Structures are given as structure tokens and as C-alpha cells.
Amino acid sequence: MNSKTVVETIAQRLKELRKLRGWSLDTTSKKTGVSKAMLGQIERGESSPTIGTLWKISSGLESSFSSFLSEEAEKGMPTVAFPEDPAMQIQTIFPYSSTTRIEVFEVILFDDHEQQSSAHQLEVIEHVIVIEGSMELFFDGTWHALSAGERVRFYADQQHAYRALGSKVVFHNIISYPQAEVSTNQKTFV
The missing domain is CATH 1.10.260.40 (lambda repressor-like DNA-binding domains)
Incomplete structure (x- = not known):
């Protein structure tokens, strides 16, 4: 195959x-x-x-x-590593569902890596739960420190960033998309 x-x-x-x-x-x-x-x-x-x-x-x-x-999630790929981002790995835990309007990832950052993220669609919300290690998360113009067991929720329709504090941080990232507007110009997330 x-x-x-x-x-x-x-x-x-x-x-x-x-x-x-x-x-x-x-x-x-x-x-x-x-x-x-x-x-x-x-x-x-x-x-x-x-x-x-x-x-x-x-x-x-x-x-x-x-x-x-x-496709990688369906094939049971444990973790997707991007060649251009060797200090970050992502595993899709739950791909996007139109019923729940969420997707869930496990993210691993290595060696004090900082990952910048541009603003997502309007009203997208991220929920970050630290599983292992410590990190900082930038949103609302401020860095927020988080350790294992801590969590935060923020609007991701703004510039934001993730930073490992140390050799490795593992966190779950739940991304919630807004309900599509009902109109002839309806936004659809696929």
C-alpha cells in the first residue's frame, strides 16, 4: 500500500x-x-x-x-514531526468534528523552543492543559507561566505563542471553533 x-x-x-x-x-x-x-x-x-x-x-x-x-491521525501515526520545526511535535488526539466544533492535539516542545502563532479565525478559543513540564503562553500581550496540571483558556484570534521552560513540555491543546453563521455567506470549517 x-x-x-x-x-x-x-x-x-x-x-x-x-x-x-x-x-x-x-x-x-x-x-x-x-x-x-x-x-x-x-x-x-x-x-x-x-x-x-x-x-x-x-x-x-x-x-x-x-x-x-x-490522514495521519486515521493511520494511527503517534506523532507528526514537521521537518521545518524539529523542536515541536504534534499528535492529533481528536480531529475536527462539525458536531462538537473542536479538535484536540497533544503538543511537545523541546529545549526552550518558542513557537509563535498568528491569529486564528475570529472567536476561535484555545484551551491549554499542561501534562508534563513547564511552559509560558503568550496572549493578551502578556506571558503566562504554566506547570504540569495547570490550564488556561484564551481567544486565539490574536497573536499568541508557546514557550517550553526547560528540555521538554507536553500539553494538550483543545481548539474550539465558533458556530457557523446562518446566512448565504455561511462560514464552514472543514
């Missing part, structure tokens, strides 16, 4: 979502803040996006982050 790589899965999903919306690479670039050249390289499987870039793409396409990793 031919098993796709993470890069191939992301490339296919980006192409599918862009075509579903009828967007050119130029329009997609404007909506996501990712250059047209980079989007083309990702679609062709020539480049692996960083986690931050993938968040920009999913936010701009009004799609869940886990939709880009769902």
Missing part, C-alpha cells in the same frame, strides 16, 4: 480546499498571508510548511488545522 508523507497529505489538502473555494493561488495568498510562491511549492510537495505557516493557511482557508493532518 502506498503511504503518503505528511508533506504529500498537506499538499493534497491545500489543493482540495483552494479548488473547493474556487480560489487562485493569488487569492489564496491574499487570504492566508502566505506568498503565492510558497503556496505553489507546498501544493507541489516541494516544500514542507512550518507549523506557523500551516496555521496561517488553515486560518485563511477557514479550515481546521487537523484537516491537514487527518
Whole structure:
């Protein structure tokens, strides 16, 4: 059986979502803040996006982050490592569900790594629960320290960041998407 790589899965999903919306690479670039050249390289499987870039793409396409990793989650992949982000690993615990409007990840940061995240869609909420180690989380213009067993909830429609304090931190990240508006221009998260 031919098993796709993470890069191939992301490339296919980006192409599918862009075509579903009828967007050119130029329009997609404007909506996501990712250059047209980079989007083309990702679609062709020539480049692996960083986690931050993938968040920009999913936010701009009004799609869940886990939709880009769902094949890996279905195959039971224990952890997805991104070649461009070696100090961060993500495991999809529960992919996005339209019924609950949430997705759940286990995130591991190594060696005092700091991961910046651009603003997500309006009214997206993140719930962070530290499982092992200590970290700092930046939102509302302030760094917040968290240790194992502590948790916080914040609106992720703002610039935010995660920072490991030490050699390793493991945390669960529950992302809650807003209910789609009922109108002819309804937003849908897929």
C-alpha cells in the first residue's frame, strides 16, 4: 500500500480546499498571508510548511488545522514531526468534528523552543492543559507561566505563542471553533 508523507497529505489538502473555494493561488495568498510562491511549492510537495505557516493557511482557508493532518491521525501515526520545526511535535488526539466544533492535539516542545502563532479565525478559543513540564503562553500581550496540571483558556484570534521552560513540555491543546453563521455567506470549517 502506498503511504503518503505528511508533506504529500498537506499538499493534497491545500489543493482540495483552494479548488473547493474556487480560489487562485493569488487569492489564496491574499487570504492566508502566505506568498503565492510558497503556496505553489507546498501544493507541489516541494516544500514542507512550518507549523506557523500551516496555521496561517488553515486560518485563511477557514479550515481546521487537523484537516491537514487527518490522514495521519486515521493511520494511527503517534506523532507528526514537521521537518521545518524539529523542536515541536504534534499528535492529533481528536480531529475536527462539525458536531462538537473542536479538535484536540497533544503538543511537545523541546529545549526552550518558542513557537509563535498568528491569529486564528475570529472567536476561535484555545484551551491549554499542561501534562508534563513547564511552559509560558503568550496572549493578551502578556506571558503566562504554566506547570504540569495547570490550564488556561484564551481567544486565539490574536497573536499568541508557546514557550517550553526547560528540555521538554507536553500539553494538550483543545481548539474550539465558533458556530457557523446562518446566512448565504455561511462560514464552514472543514
